[in-house]
Amino acid sequence: MIEAVFWDFGGVFTASPFHAVRPYSALLGIAHDELLDLVFGPYHLDTDHPWHRLERGEGTLAAAMAAAATAAQERGVAFDARAFFGAMRDDIDRTIVVDTVRELRALGVRNCIVTNNAKEFADSWRTLIPVDELFDDVVDSSAVGLRKPNPAIYELALTRLGVSDRSATVFLDDFEPNVAAARALGMHGILVEHPAPAMAELRRLAGLR
Known part of the structure; x- marks a missing residue:
């Protein structure tokens, strides 16, 4: 049973900077x-x-x-x-990602953003989706002084969400080394290259139909 899902922001809810440029x-x-x-x-x-x-x-x-x-x-x-x-934009519809977060929340699954970000972007990126409505916590690298793929930022996110069983967690990111770092800690990892297959894999892990 999945207890918590940890989400990257850029590349999951918005265009991936690694591909869009x-x-x-x-x-x-x-x-x-x-x-x-x-x-x-x-x-x-x-x-x-x-x-x-x-x-x-x-x-x-x-x-x-x-x-x-x-x-x-x-x-x-x-x-x-x-x-x-x-150049950091594309035409991909990511409504399915927000909808999946809502479904998970309805089942009692906790959700947390773990983002590598900049203080200068703090006011803008939070306006792109209803962050406070969707997530139990946000771990912003520029606020906590840690960035992916440093294992410490994953450990911090797990602690803040109160999750002890790492096998009951999922981490999603558009950058493979960040996903690999989560897997090394015992979390399920999903590389997000396109929202549809990534959400399908998450739904499978979470037992959503």
Whole structure:
């Protein structure tokens, strides 16, 4: 029986930044992975990279974007932060994700967002879905000083939701290393590449028809 579900935000309830910026990388004439590395650094690790510091609440968005622009300039690439963030959109209908959260809540399953985020985005991302209505807690990396895939942020989320049986939990994310980190702790992990199959797998685990 699933007791709690832990949800990433970007890439689950909104477009994945890891996939949605492909058109912008093509516009710049560089590989998609190179663009991600310019901005996010080695995202599968938790380092002192400016973006990682931003997500831990240790740095600013301006500093992270300045570092990305400098790194791009060194590679002969004209990076524009506004264009980069403007590319983070797609046409995928994610209503099924919110509907699934509501179904789980109706069954008494607890739900928590575990997001790598920035303080500068705090007021905007919470307006995209009814966060307070849907979730029992929100673990925001920039507020707690920890970021995925550091196991400590998963441990914190489990503790805050009062869950001891990790096999009775599910974690969803659009970034495979973050999912792998949850699985290493004994949680069920679902990689969200498209909402429909991900929700189908979650429903199977939770016993929803």
